[in-house]
Amino acid sequence: MAAPIEVRIECLDTDSLMHRRERVWFQTIPKHEVQRPAGRNMDGHELWLSQCAEMDYLPRAKLYEEGTRTSQDAADQLGCDVAHIAKSIVFAGQDGAVVVITSGANHVDRKRKLKRLLGHKPSMTDAEYIIENTGYAPGGVPPFGHTKTCTVFLDEDLMQYELVWGAAGTAQTVFPITPDELVSLSGAIVADVKQ
Numbered sequence: 001m002a003a004p005i006e007v008r009i010e011c012l013d014t015d016s017l018m019h020r021r022e023r024v025w026f027q028t029i030p031k032h033e034v035q036r037p038a039g040r041n042m043d044g045h046e047l048w049l050s051q052c053a054e055m056d057y058l059p060r061a062k063l064y065e066e067g068t069r070t071s072q073d074a075a076d077q078l079g080c081d082v083a084h085i086a087k088s089i090v091f092a093g094q095d096g097a098v099v100v101i102t103s104g105a106n107h108v109d110r111k112r113k114l115k116r117l118l119g120h121k122p123s124m125t126d127a128e129y130i131i132e133n134t135g136y137a138p139g140g141v142p143p144f145g146h147t148k149t150c151t152v153f154l155d156e157d158l159m160q161y162e163l164v165w166g167a168a169g170t171a172q173t174v175f176p177i178t179p180d181e182l183v184s185l186s187g188a189i190v191a192d193v194k195q
Contacts, residue, residue: 083157091114099153100153113193134146134148143182
């Protein structure tokens with residue numbers, strides 16, 4: 001087991017990592033410089049921004065130094081209903097990690113609905129598994145941009161909102177996105193997953 005590493009974000013300055021492609025600024029970090037989870041040379045937000053750049057997606061992320069580790073924390077700081085938070089819950093499936101992007105107001109029905117969708121009941125995970133399989137620590141797992149291939153489901157309840165908010169690689173960063181963009185970028189299967 002790798003020794004825990006503390007990552008602190010005092011002030012996020014993404015300008016030093018920004019490049020210009022045509023008329024759009026984006027952040028990129030070559031994959032060979034991304035080492036997860038051991039030998040980390042960037043924080044989760046920087047990693048996520050580099051993954052977004054590879055997808056040609058330019059997020060409008062926000063930094064909250066106080067953190068947004070829970071859905072309610074994020075909703076309180078954003079001034080939105082907790083149902084508009086797209087939280088990423090990670091389970092262990094037979095073929096790798098299963099990420100369920102669910103409304104902050106909902107709980108995932110792992111034992112019945114997720115089992116029916118997967119053909120098996122996925123297991124609960126710990127922080128080490130989550131970091132190893134997504135590249136991000138709990139509380140900051142984004143809905144897409146994972147470092148390993150994951151099976152992704154999206155809570156159908158999120159589709160009713162014009163805009164939802166997801167974690168942007170750390171517990172201090174979030175970003176807005178439409179549900180349609182979220183489905184497209186994550187490759188998620190929209191399903192009834194709530195308890």
